[in-house]
Amino acid sequence: MARILVIDDEELARFTMREILESAGHAVEEAKNGAQGISLQRSRPFDVVITDIIMPEKEGVQTIIELRQDFPTLPIIAISGGGRTRNLDFLRIAEQYGARKILPKPFSEEDLLNAVGGCLAST
Numbered sequence: 001m002a003r004i005l006v007i008d009d010e011e012l013a014r015f016t017m018r019e020i021l022e023s024a025g026h027a028v029e030e031a032k033n034g035a036q037g038i039s040l041q042r043s044r045p046f047d048v049v050i051t052d053i054i055m056p057e058k059e060g061v062q063t064i065i066e067l068r069q070d071f072p073t074l075p076i077i078a079i080s081g082g083g084r085t086r087n088l089d090f091l092r093i094a095e096q097y098g099a100r101k102i103l104p105k106p107f108s109e110e111d112l113l114n115a116v117g118g119c120l121a122s123t
Contacts, residue, residue, distance in 0.1 A: 001025040002047040002120055007037035007063065008079070009055040013105075017050065020109045021116065034058030038066055045071065048119050050112075051099075053080035053090040061094055068098040075119035081105035 004026050006017045014030045021028045031037035034051065035058040041049060049067060053060035064076055078094035081104070091102040100122070101115040 001027070002116070003027045003029075004116065005029050005031060005037060005040055005046040005049045007031045007034060007049065007055070007060070008052040009033055010052070013052070017112065020112055024113055024116075026116070034060060034063030034066075037063060041067060041071065041074075045074075048075045048077065048116055050077045050079060050116075053078055053094055061090070061097055064094055064097050064099055075100045075122070077101045077103060077115050077119060079103045079105055079107070 001024070004021055006014050006028060008014045009032055018028045018030060029040060031040055033055050037049065037051060051060045051063050060078060060080070064078065067074055067076060076099045078091055078099035080090050091104060095102050100119055103111055103115055
């Protein structure tokens with residue numbers, strides 16, 4: 001299947017997405033922030049990147065902008081719970097900067113797999 005990079009500062013979120021994606025046959029690697037994710041993508045490119053928006057060190061919109069510059073056709077899925085304010089405007093902004101799909105947290109296993117499948121089908 002696909003090689004997928006999951007970028008999220010929450011360990012439980014990364015673990016859960018890894019479990020779902022690996023059970024569907026995908027190979028998954030994890031990064032705990034955008035800087036680490038960008039470094040991994042540059043060293044061994046992935047087929048799809050899933051990135052949280054609100055993270056320390058390098059937040060998701062900046063991560064998307066940088067990935068778009070180096071990998072213009074890379075399918076990116078932006079995820080967010082909106083932080084403490086539950087403001088989901090961040091996802092619309094991420095979409096404007098190049099996220100192909102957006103998922104508000106919490107999302108279902110089916111939502112995640114459909115988003116990944118949609119990204120892979122359009123590449």
